[in-house]
Amino acid sequence: MRTFLVSWFLFNSYIAVFFSISNLVLVSGQCQSDQRQLLLEFKSSFNTTFTSPGKMMKWNQTSDCCSWDGVSCDAGGHVIGLDLSNGIILGAIDNSSSLFRLQHLQRLNLAFNLFIYAFPTGFEKLENLSYLNLSNAGFTGQIPVEISRLTSLVTLDLSVILFQGSLELEMLVQNLTRLRFLYLDGVNISATGNKWCRALSPLTELQVLSMSHCCLSGPMDSFLSKLRSLSVIRLDQNNLSGLVPPFLAEFPTLTSLHLNDNDLSGRLPEEIFQIPTLQALDLSNNRVLEGSIKKFPLNASLQTLRLTHTHIGGQIPESIGNLGQLTSIELAFCNFSGPIPKTVEKLSQLVYLNFLSNSFSGSIPNFSSSRNLTELNLAGNKLNGTIHSTDWSGLLLLVSVDLQTNKLSGTIPPTLFGLPSLIGDLHGKASLLLRYVDLRSNKLQGQFPVSLFEFHGLEYLSLSSNNFSGLIPMTAFQNLRNLSYLDLSYNRLSIDATTTNISSLSFPTFNILMLGSCNLTEFPVYTESVSFSYSTNSFLKNQTSLNYLDLSKNQIHGGIPNWIWKAKSLSYLNLSQNFLVEFERPLKNITSTLGFLDLHGNQLHGKIPILLLHAIYLDYSNNNFNSVLPAHVGDFLQSANFFSISNNNFHGSIPRSICNVSALKVLDLSNNSLRGPIPQCLFQMNVSFGVLNLGRNNLSGIISDTFSESCQLKTLHLNQNRLEGKVPKSLANCKILEVLDIGNNLINGSFPCHLMNIAMLRVLFLRSNNFSGHIDCSGDNIGWKMLQIFDIASNNFSGKLHLTFLGTWDAMQPNPDKNQSELKDLRFEGEALDPFYYQDAIIVTIKGLIPEVIGTFKALYGLNFSHNAFSGPIPLEYVDLSSNSLHGEIPSQLANLNFLSFLNVSNNKLVGPIPTSTQLQSFSEASFENNAGLCGPPLKATCGLPPAKTHNPSDARSTINWNYISVETGFCFGFGISVTLLIFWKRWRKWYFERMDRALSGLFPCFPLETRKHGRRANRNQRRH
Template identity: 60%
Template structure:
C-alpha cells in the first residue's frame, strides 16, 4: 500500500483519502495484497473508524496499530491476518468497538497468548462491543471472566469458538450493561449462571454446545429478551409454564439437543412475539393436539422432532399461515393426515413428518391440483405416501434404491439439491442441468463420466461421486463447471491423467478430492494465482513427477495429501510459503535428499500433522527444523518440544540436537 498526493493504494484499489479523514472502510473487497507495518494506512492518525473486514491479506498481524490512537471503531474480522494478536491493539484506549472475529472453518487462525486476553483489554475500559469469535484464547473461567470484569460499559460480548473453559466465574456478574452474550461452542461446563437472569438489558443469550448441565433458570424477569439459545447441552428437568409469561419481545427459543422432559406448555407456544421454537432431540412427552388458538400467529419455524410426543396430528399448525418450516419427525404421533390440509400453508419450504405411526392420505383429493410454491425440502420417510409434488430439494440418502423409475424421473427437472448417497444405485449417472448440489456417493455406479459432464453442471457448487466404481478418464469438460466449490471423485476406478485445467479452475474450487482413484501422470504446474483450494487430496494414485511450484499460489490450503504415489522430488521447501497448512502428507513416494529448508525463512505455524514416512530422504535432520512447528508443540514453553504428530519411519535420517 503506497500513498501519493492524498491517494491511498491498497490491494489494487485507488482511494482518495486525505490524511485528515476520519472513516476508512475497505470491507468485503477481497484484497489479497499484503499489508504490513510499512503501509501508509498507519499514517492516517486522525482515523476514528477503520474497517478491513472480509479481505484476504494472508499475512501476520501488523504490529503498529497503536499509531492510530484516535480509533473508536476497529473491525478486522475475516481480514486474513494470522498468528498472535499484537499487544499494540491494547494501546487503543479510545476503542468502543473491537472486532477480531474469524470463521473457524474457513478463516485464518488467530490466537491470544502473549499478550493474553487480560493484557489485551485491561486498558480498553471504554469498550462496548467486543467480538473475538474463533480466536484461540485458551483460558479458564476464572481467567477470562476476571479479565473482562473491569469492562463495565460492555454491551456486546461475542466469544464463540474461543477454547474457553469453565465454569463461568461470578466476576462476570459485574457486566450488568450486557445486552448480547454469545459464548457458543466452548467448554464452559457447570450450571447456567443465575446472574444472567438479572441483567436488565439482556436481549440475546446464546450458549449452545458449551456442556452446561442442570435445569434452565427462569428468565421471567428478562423482559427485553429476544433470543434464548441453549441447544446442544446436557440441560435437564421440565419447563414450567410460569417461566414464559410476560415476554413481549422474545422471538427465538432454541433448546434442542438436551435432556429436557415433561410436557410442552401452551404458554411456551403462546408467547405473542415468538417466531422460532426448536425443542428437538429431547425427552418431551404427552400430547400437543389441544393447542387450538393458543399458539403465536407469528411462528414460522417449529421443530419438535425426536421426542416422545404422542396423540393425533396437531391440527393447530394449520392455523399458522406464516409457517415456513415444520418438523415433527421421530415421535409417536398416530392417525391419518389428509394431504389437502397442507394447502393452507402456502409459505411452507421445509416439512418433516417421518418416522411416526401415521399415514398421509393423498387419495381424498387430486394431488396434482395442489400447489406448494415454496416447498423445497420434504422428509416423509415411513409415511405410506405414494405421490409428491415438484421439489427443489430431495433427500433420499441411506435407503435401498437401486435405480431410477417413475415417479423420480418426473421430478428431476425441477431439482436444485439432490442427495442420494448411501443407496445401491447403478447404471448411468443422472446429471441434472439445474442442480446446485448433487451427492451420489456410496452407491454402485459403474459407468463412465459423461463426456460433456461439465456443460451439464453449470450451476453446481457441490458434486460427489465418491465410493462408487466409476470407470474411464476425467473429461476435460469438467473444467466448464465454473461454480464448482467441492469436487469429490475419490475411491473409484478411474484412469488416465488429471486434466490440467482442473488446477486452473482452483480459483473457484475449495475442495478437490481424487484420493484412491487410480489416476496417473503428473500434477500439472498450473495452479491459478487466485487459487482458493483449502483441501487437495491426491493420495493413493499413480502420480509421478515433481511437486508443482505453482502450489504456493494456494495460500489458503489446510490439507495437502499427495501420499502413496510415485512423486520423485527433493523436499518441497517452497510449500513453507503456505502458512495455513495444517496437514501435509508426503509418505510413500520417492522423495530424496536432505530435509533442509534453511534458505526459506517462512514456516508452518499451524501445521499439526506432517507425514514423511517411507521415502528416500537421507542426511541429518536438525532439531531446530522441528522447533519451528509451533502447532505441534503441546507446551511451547518447555525447552524440549513435545511433538504431537510427526512420522519419520523408514526415513534414513539422523536427528541432531543442538
C-alpha cells in the same frame, strides 16, 4: 385595606388574562397579508401534479394563514413557524424563494420531502431561526456554509439516509455557540478524532450530539470532554478506534450512549456501567472491545443495555438486580460465563433478553416476575438442568422462546405450552401470541408436547436433536395454519405421513420442513375423497411455497418423484441416507431452480439423469451409479461450488468440460474407477478450487506442472492411482495448502524439498511411491510450522536421517498461550444456500517415528519413515523407526511422550534399556521386538545390573564406545547379505516382511493387526453440513 389590595390584584390579573385570550383569538383571524402572499407564492413554486398536496392543500387567498396546517404565527400575525415535514413535496427551492423572505421565521421543518435538487443558499436570511430541520429533505450537493451564520440556532438537524456530498464540520458550527441539539446522522464528515472533537468543543451548551454514520475515525479526543452538558451521545456506525475514554463517565447528565458498530478496542472503563443517570448503553459490534462488568449502581436508571458482538465477558454481577427499570438486555456473542445470577428474577420490567452464544452455565433462572417478557433467548450456552425453574404460565405476553444448543434435560413443562395467554384466556386472542419456539440440540426427552398443536399463531417450531419420542400424525399440524418453519429431525419420533380424506388446503404453508431421521417410510401423501372415490396425492407436491426440504436419514424406499424437479420455489433438497433406488420417469421439461441437492447414501444406480443448471451444491456420493460421466457434465455445473460423485462405480475418463466450471470450490471424484490422465486444464483452473479429490481411482500420467501463482487449494488428494513422474515445482504456489496426499502412486525422484515453502501444510502423505535418495532440505525453505502428519513410508529413501528441520515444526510443540489445532479442524468452508464444509477426517496407524525432540511435540498425530533404507546411528534429535537398519539406544527423552497412542520401533538394531515411563510400558511387546539388544519392560528380556564403576580410562572408553556401536562385527557380517537385499531390492524387502508378518502372527496370536501391518493407511471421511 389589605383585602382591597388583594381584590385589586386579582381583578387586574383577570383583565390581563382576558385581553391575552382576546389577543390570541384576534391573531388567528388577523394574518398579515404579506405573510399570506409569501406562503402562497412558496406553494405555487411546486408542481401540484406530482406533489402530494399534504399540509398545503387548504392554503388559499380567503382563509387566515395563521390557521393553515403547518403554520404558526406570533401575536402580530407574522409567521414564526413553518412545519412541512412528511409532505412528499417534489421540486426545488431556489435561492430567491419567497420562503427566505419570511423574516420572522423562528422554526423551519422541511424534513422527509423530495427536494431532489441542490441546497439553496438563502437560509442565512432567516436570522431569527432557532430550529432548523432539513433531515432527509432530499437536498443534494454541499451543505451551504451560510447556515453557520444562523447564530440563534438551538436545534440543527441535517441528518440524511444517503448523502452524496461532504461537510466541513468546523466551518459549519464555528458560530453556532447556542446549539443544544445537533443531528448530523449520515452526513459525510470524514474527520479524525482530533479534528471533529476540536470542532465541537466550543459548543459548551450542547445536550444532544447525534453523528451516526458520519465516517468519523480515530480515537475520541479529550476536546470532547469540554461538552459537560451532553445527555445524549450517538456516534455509532463510524470508524472510531482506540479506547473508550473514561471522561464519558464524568458527564453529570448523560442518559444515552451509543458507540456501537465501530472499531473500539482495549478495556472498557468499568465506570461506564456505573453512571447513575444512564438509561441506554449500546457498545455492540465493537468486536475487539474487552472488559467486564463489576457492578451496577443502586437505583440505576438503565433501561437498555446492548453489548452484542464484543469481547466483554466474565460473570454478570449479582448487582444486575439493581436495574429495576431495565426493559431490554442484549449480550449475544460475548464472552460471558458462569451462572446467570438469580437476581435477574428482580427485573420486573424486562421485555427482551438475549444471551445468545456465550458460556453461561447452571440452570435457567425463574423469570416469573418478568410478566412483560416477550422474547427470551438463551441459545448457544452451557445451561443445564430442566426448564421447570420458571412458572411459564405467568408470562402472558411471551412471543419467542429460544433455548437451543444447551445441555437442558428432562421433559418440557406443561406450563410452557399451556400458558393461559396461549390458550385463549386473553379475550380469545392470546393463542396467537407465541410465534417462535426453538429447543433444538438439547437433551430433552419425553413424549412430544401435543399441546403445541393448540397454538394457532405458531410460526417457527424447532425441536430437533433431542430425545423426544412418540408417533405424530401429519394431520396434527392442520391447526397450525401460520406454521412456516418445522424441524423435528433427529429425535426418536415417528411421523405418520399418510393421511386419509384430508384436503391439502387444510395444512400449513411451509417454507422450511425438516423431518430428518423421523422414521418416514414414504414421501408424505394425503388421500382425499372426490365424488365418493379416493385420490392419492403428495402432500409435499401441493406445498407451493416450500423452499427447504430435508427428509434425510429416513427409510424412504422406491423412487424420487418427478414433480420435485418442477417445484418452482424449492431451493434446498436433502434426501440423503435413504433407500431410494431410482428417479421417477418421465424426466422432461425440468424447470427446477434447486440450489442445493444432496442425494448421497442411497442406492441410486445407472446414469445420473439430473444435472441442475442452477445448483450450487450437488452430492451424488455413496450410491451405485455405474456409468461414464457425461461428456457435457461441466456445462450443467456453471453455478456449482460443490460437486461430489465419490464412492460410486463411475468409469471412463474425466470429461474436459469439467474445466469450464469457474465457480467450483470442491470437486470430489474419489473412489471410483476413473482412468486415463488427469486433464491438464483441471490444474490450470485451480485458482478457484479449495478441495480437489481424485484419489482411489485408476488415473495415470503425470501431475501437470501448471499450478498457478494464485492457487487457492487447501486439500489435494491424488492417492491410490497410477500417477508417475515427479512432484511438480509449481505445487509450491499453493501457499494455503493444508492436506497433500499423493501416496500409493508411482511418483519418483528425490524428496520434494520445494514443498517446504508451503507454510500452512499440516498433512503430507508421500508413502508407497518410488522416491529415492537422501533427505536433505537445508537451504532457504520456509519450513512446516503447521505440520502434524508426515508419512514417507515404503519408498527408497536412504542415507542418514538429516532431519533437524523437524525441530521447527511448531504445530507439534506445546504453546501455553495458544490452543492447539486438531485434525478435525481440517475443513473447507463453502458459500452456498446452506453453509457447507468439506472435512478431512484422517485415520492414521502410527508406525515408527521417535525423534528426541518429539518429547515436546504435543500436537503430533503421526510420522512414518518405515520401510525405507535409512542407516547410521540414531540422531540425538530423533530416535529410529521400524524396519530400518538403525542402531543405538532409545533416547531417555522418549519418557516424555505421554500422548502417543501407538509406538513401533521394531525390526531395527536398537540396544540398551527401554526408557522407563508409564506410557512406554503400556505398549505391546511387539512394538519393540526384533531389536536384539533391547531389554526391559514391556519386553521379557531383563537388563542386567550395571558393572561396578572404576576409574580405569580404558574401561570408560570401552563403555562409551559401546553406546555408539550397534552390533558386533560378527553379527553384521552374518547378516550382511540379507541387509543389503533389504536396503536395495524393494520387491524382495516387501516379500520378506509379508513372510515375517505371517510368522509373527503364528507365534503371537494376540499380536495386534495394526502392528503386524507395516506402514499405515490414511482414510478420508467426509462430513458435510
